Amino acid sequence: MxxxxxxxxxxxxxxxxxxxxxxxxxxxxxxxxxxxxxxxxxxxxxxxxxxxxRTRYRLACARRLDPPRAEAGGEATVTLRLENVTRLPTGLLLIEDTVPYALGVRPRFVLDRVEPKGVREIDYRVRSDLRGRFVIGPLSVRIADPFGLVELTRSFTISDTLVVTPQVVALPHVRLSGEWTGGGDSRTRSVAAAGDDDVAPREYRQGDDLRRVHWRSTARHGELMVRREEQQWQSRGALLLDTRRYAHRGEGPRSSFEVAVSAAASIGVHLAHEGLGLRLVTDQGAEHLTDNATSYSLLDTLAVVKTSPARSLEMGITALRQGGGDGLIVAVLGSMSPEDARELAKLRHGGVTGVAVLLDVDSWDVREYGSADNYQAVQAVLAGYGWRIVKLPAGTSIASVWQDAASKGRFTVGGAA
Structure with a gap:
């Protein structure tokens, strides 16, 4: 009472x-x-x-997100499933789900009556123009009398996470050459069509699959021998994203930083779909990407990336240099000094292909933070080392300029050619 x-x-x-x-x-x-x-x-x-x-309702709640991963500016549907698990009908129920401010106002619903063992499903939509991971829930249920004199609130504990990823645009196919690397024993499988007698075995190593043991060679050598496997050749590359706060202009979803993140996401997904083994590097160093889901892992990482207080690309360049084995380096860059450009440019050598997506950050702000001379100087340094230059000004989609990545870097006073 x-x-x-x-x-x-x-x-x-x-x-x-x-x-x-x-x-x-x-x-x-x-x-x-x-x-x-x-x-x-x-x-x-x-x-x-x-x-x-004295009401003893027992309600079960479940929540489903469709899809659980949405692009910025896109919508997701949240489905609430309420079940009355008692033998008594409920009275008037006021349902309110907890939603972050970025996803919109809190949804509220009224259920007049749920019969014993009855189930109700409620749908509502959420939308965000901002990237991030947003927790939805917990759900609260207010039990009220028909006259609106009493309201008793009870809450569930479950919550779900909606991942809002950067916008990804489809890019045209561009031939990007680079060296091919991989891990294994040989380029071709050594088992000949004639049978096991032509197998080129090697000694057993910790972690080898026992199903690869070649028993005839094991008996001959007196130690475990295994068949050599086919080399798993895969093109490898690195994606550098410049997250330095001072290197970008503008605020909100249309800032140069958000455009850079979206461009990095589009390029990364495009290259992953073409079979490139990709790693992500920022000015803070290498980012960890889980295996077997390169596109999803990249998008999940970029969904929460933030600007950094760094003034130099030194840590990012060091991470690229230490990684090694990259046949392709794609750098999405904001404003930078010719000195940083020179250190980055030196990473392109031999069979390595370098593509620099240069954001013309001054076009995002009418105030003069930099100069056109500095922008052209950076282009000249990178192009001088053979980098391919893709210029990305404000209001331009990365899809419309990605074809420039096919042009080997030759720089003239008018720009990249």
Whole structure:
């Protein structure tokens, strides 16, 4: 009863106060009719509080996100499934789900009655123009009486996470040459069509699959020998994203930083679909990407990437240099100094292909933070080392300029050619 009284709404408190006042005036004036009215008005919220407080509903809740990963600016559908697991019908239920401000207002629903063992499903949509990981939930259920005199809130504990990834645009196919690397024993399988006698075995190493043991060679050598496997050749590359705060201009979803993140996501997904083994590097160093899901792992990482206070690309360049074996380096760059450009440019050598996506950050802000001379100087340094230059000004899609990645870097005063 005490919890029911605490759950009185403003209307319930008003009824109770009016009823008590009517009772007091009835006693002072000796009005029996007023006394009966006062009893009725005061009893209504008390009875409602007692009924709601003694209600023992048991509700089961489940939530489904479709899709669980959405692009910035896209929509996702949230489906709530409520089940009444008791043998009693519910009363009026007020449903409210907890949603971050970036996804919109909190959705509220009213369920009039759920029969015993009954199930209700409720759908609503969420949308975000911002990248990130957003926790949806927990769900709260307010049990109310039909007169709106009492509301008792009960909450579930479950929550789900919606990942809002950067916008990804389809890119045209561009031939990007680079060296091929991989891990294994040989380029071709050594088992000849004639049979096991032509197998070129090697000694057993810790972690080798026992199904590869070649028993005839093992008996001949007196130690475990295994068949050599085919070399798993795969083109490898690195994607450098410049996240330095001072290297970008603008605010919000249309800032140069968000455009850079979207461009990196588009390039990374495009190259992953073409079979490139990719690693992500920022000015803070190498980022960890899980295996077997390169595109998803890249998008999940870029969904939460933020600007950094760094002033130099030194850590990122060091991470690229230490990685080694990259046949392709794609760098998405903001404003940078010719010195940083020179250190980055030196990474392109031999069979390594370098592609620099240069954001013209001054086109995002009318104020003069940099200069066109510095921008052309950076292009000249990179092109001088054989990098391919892709210029990306404000309001331009990476898809419309990605074809420039096919042009080997030759720089003239007018720009890249």
């Amino acid at each position: 005490r919890s029911g009284l605490r759950a009185l709404t403003s209307r319930g408190r008003s009824f109770l106060a009016s009823g008590l006042a009517a009772l007091l005036m009835a006693v002072l004036l000796g009005e029996n009719d007023l006394f009966r009215i006062g009893v009725l008005v005061a009893a209504l919220p008390l009875i409602a509080a007692l009924v709601v407080a």
